[in-house]
Amino acid sequence: MRWPVIILAVLVVVLQYPLWLGKGGWLRVWEVDRKLHEQREENTRLEERNAGLDAEVRDLKSGNEAIEERARLELGLTKPNEIFVQVPQKH
Structure with missing residues (x-):
């Protein structure tokens, strides 16, 4: 009576291994997801x-x-007869 239970338990483990830990098992599916x-x-x-x-x-x-906006902001360019004033920001 004891041997059939052991054989069935081993068979279940052998059949469940690929489902959970195999190449296309649930753990791999969760990781890919x-x-x-x-x-x-x-x-x-x-x-x-x-x-x-x-x-x-x-x-x-x-x-x-x-x-023009990019030239003014990034390069600090000005138009002729224009004065550039920079005000420092307080932190």
Whole structure:
């Protein structure tokens, strides 16, 4: 009576191993699902960044105001007969 129970227990363990720990087992599925979720979040973040960059490119291509604004802010350029004044910020 004892041997059939042991044999059945071993058989159950042998059959369950691939389901839980094998190449296509549940643990692997959960890991892949977690990675998929992380990748989707990263894709969303990058899509938002790309949309912002696309809008900036369109703005720069469409008119001189955007180019002038960038030249003033990033390069400190001024128009003729214009005085540049920089006010330091207090922290």
